[in-house]
Amino acid sequence: MTDLTLAPNMAAPDRSYADLIAAHEGLTKEQSDALNARLILILMNHVGDESVIRAAIDAARLE
Amino acid sequence: MGKSFHTPLYPYARHPDQDASAPVRHPVIVIGAGPVGLACAIDLAQRGVPVVVLDDNDKVSEGSRAICFSKRTLEICDRLGLGDPLVDKGVVWNTGKVFFGDRKVYDFNLLPEEGHKRPAFINLQQYYLEQGLVARLMALSAEGAEVSIRGRNRVTSVTSHADHVALSVETPEGAYPLEADWLIACDGASSPTRTMMNLEFDGRVFEDNFLIADVTMQADFPTERWFWFDPPFNRGQSALLHKQPDGVWRIDLQLGRGIDKAEEKRPENVIPRLKAMLGPDVPFELEWVSIYTFQCRRMERFRHGRVVFAGDSAHQVSPFGARGANSGIQDADNLCWKLAMVLDGAAPETLIDSYEAERGFAADENIWHSTRSTDFITPKSETSRIFRDAVLDLSERHAFARPLVNSGRLSVVSSYAGIALTGPDEGGPVAGQPGRVCPDAPLTSGPLLDRLFSGFTLLTIDADAPDQVTDGALSAARLALSVSDDPTGALAERLLGDAPSAVYLIRPDQHIAARFAVFDDAKVRAALRQATGQEAA
Known part of the structure; x- marks a missing residue:
């Protein structure tokens, strides 16, 4: 089991963030919501590990 | 008929x-x-x-x-x-197709494992x-x-x-x-x-209504399970088409909440729904209609x-x-x-x-499975629906999303591993773990499951054992097998693995009570007592 990485890990954080925002440009709220959902599912599958996914969900809750 | x-x-x-x-x-x-x-x-x-x-x-x-x-x-x-x-x-059917909106997103095959007497469904x-x-x-x-x-x-x-x-x-x-x-x-x-x-x-009540219609028709739909999410003929809802004997088809249409059940059940309301689904030119007869909600x-x-x-x-x-x-x-x-x-x-x-x-x-x-399926088929919130639709959209292109599509997780038998009657496990293939149903295998003398006794069976594979084990009023009769009894290798693969021999105690309901590497009278008798609630693990 690996731990969830919450330390900086993106090779090009500014560019990746810009890519994310750019992907939503011109989309309606509905299209954006759908894109986000697909993106989350793709990244979840890439992570794979159940405990890491659960830790990520917990971290996202900001509790 | x-x-x-x-x-x-x-x-x-x-x-x-x-x-x-x-x-x-x-x-x-x-x-x-x-x-x-x-x-x-x-x-x-x-x-x-x-x-x-x-x-x-x-x-x-x-x-x-x-x-x-x-x-x-x-x-x-x-x-x-x-x-x-x-x-x-x-x-008998093996193929299922999943549709989303007006397109097929993927199909699946239950791919039944060889060497079982009975089909998956x-x-x-x-x-x-x-x-x-x-x-x-x-x-x-x-x-x-x-x-x-x-x-x-x-x-x-x-x-x-x-x-x-x-x-x-x-x-x-x-x-x-x-x-x-x-x-x-x-x-x-x-x-x-x-x-x-x-x-x-006690439990959870679901508010969506479903219409079940059995129709008789001579249609050339294949013998497959077809499931639609949000189809053009039933917008925002789901639908299922499944074949039964005698040219009867089961059609299941989600109708949503707050409907007038008596009104929806009338043939003049049912028939247009079915025509929209089957096409205008398919003649059919309505055999049985029911509207249900479920818990x-x-x-x-x-x-x-x-x-x-x-x-x-x-x-x-x-x-x-x-x-x-x-x-x-x-x-x-x-x-x-x-x-x-x-x-x-x-x-x-x-x-x-x-x-x-x-x-x-x-x-x-x-x-648990039924509730998850129901939540996928009838999402309870806007976000739940967004993710459901995302899964369906992705499933058309990417294999990873297909296991997430849930139009019903088909019944599989539970294992009783970890519950009081289930005894020791000295190792072997997963399929033969105590608690599970004994897997079938195509012996030259017939299917393995047909050979099990109505009482307890002591199944031995290339192991010595007496013909009968008794403990007070309890007994198990031996079924002596050898790997050579199944030339396909399924018996060895499912119940032996790499070991030279195996001994299984199998309950009257064909669940495995315990398994051992070799026969040991005291161990088998203890497992027999445990499997009948007379001795703790």
């Missing part, structure tokens, strides 16, 4: 019990002649236990109802002596299963078994005592009392027995003194996944050998508590 449910199969006939001066006591009374009650009666009768089935009706159930019967149900029916006619009549109207069960019960009775069904015998009161149950039974010729050492309540999701005993039935719930306890609940009376799930009737048949499979041993004095009454532990665990699994 499809209208066979109109014929009384076990019409009311006056029984001498009705004229007895004192209530007549029977070892076992079963309430309800549905699939679960009939399976219980046959199983008990085959084990030499006299049993009386009381049913408020006198015919099989109306409409197709449960249509999808699993491999395990067929294996149990083999043990009950009616597997062949069911499989001969049923429709057959589709068959419930009334055919019930007819088969009634015929088998009557054949047993004709052969001299003490088993009978009393039609139009409605139980109106149930009083549980320490060592028996007292019943009042209403008939067309008035009421009479009966007593039973044990009562099995198989009287369905709205169980009158449960109500009479003031027992709770996922269970009783906290399945055993209340000498009253035991089995099937829908004890636990209820949504239809998605074929987990209702199939799990009920497994309840019967689990309960009857235990009850026969208790009545025979070979096992303590507490063995019946293991029925509750094992089948309660299975019920929780089924409810």
Whole structure:
């Protein structure tokens, strides 16, 4: 089991963030919501590990 | 043939019990002649236990109802002596297709593993299963078994005592009392027995309405399960098309919430919906229509003194996944050998508590899966729907998303690993882990499951052992096999692995109680005691 990485890990954080925002440009709220959902599912599958996914969900809750 | 449910199969006939001066006591009374009650009666009768089935009706159930019967149900029916006619009549299917909006997003194949006698599923109207069960019960009775069904015998009161149950039974010729050492309540999701005993039935109620229509048509749809999310002919809802014998098709349309059920059931409202789905040029006849909502719930306890609940009376799930009737048949499979041993004095009454532990665990699994399927098919929030649609959109392009599509997780049999009766495991393939059903294998002498005994089986593979192991009133008979008995290698793959030998103790319901590397008398006898509730792990 690996731990969830919450330390900086993106090779090009500014560019990746810009890519994310750019992907939503011109989309309606509905299209954006759908894109986000697909993106989350793709990244979840890439992570794979159940405990890491659960830790990520917990971290996202900001509790 | 499809209208066979109109014929009384076990019409009311006056029984001498009705004229007895004192209530007549029977070892076992079963309430309800549905699939679960009939399976219980046959199983008990085959084990030499006299049993009386009381049913408020006198015919099989109306409409197709449960249509999808699993491999395990067929294996149990083999043990009950009616597997062949069911499989001969049923429709075997392996392929499922999933549609989203106006396009097919993917298809799946159940890809049944080779070397099993029975297919993964057959589709068959419930009334055919019930007819088969009634015929088998009557054949047993004709052969001299003490088993009978009393039609139009409605139980109106149930009083549980320490060592028996007292019943009042209403008939067309008035009421009479009966007593039973044990009562099995198989009287369905709205169980009158449960109500009479003031027992709770808690869980989650789902508000969406579904329309079931059985239609007869000569259409060239393939023998596949087709499931639609948000189809053009039923926007925002779901639909299912599934083939049954006799050219009958099951169509299941989600209608949503807050509808007028009586209005929606009228043919003039149903037929346009079906035409929109099937196309304007497909002629069809409406055979049966029903509108239902469903619940996922269970009783906290399945055993209340000498009253035991089995099937829908004890636990209820949504239809998605074929987990209702199939799990009920497994309840019967689990309960009857235990009850026969208790009545025979070979096992303590507490063995019946293991029925509750094992089948309660299975019920929780089924409810969990059924609830997840229902949440996927009918999302309960906007976000839930967004993710559902995202899964479906991705499933068209990417394999990873397909396991997330949930149009019903099809019934698989639960393992009783970790529950009190399940004994030691000295290692071997996963398929043969104690708690699981013994996997089938194509022996040259026939399917392995057909070779197991009605009592405990001591299955040895290339291992020495005596022909019989006994411990007090308990015994297990040996089935001596060798890897060479299965040239396909399935036996070795499923039950032996890399080991040179294996010894399995298999319960009367074909679940594996324990497995050992070699035969050890003391270990096998301890496992036998544990499997009958007489020794803790």
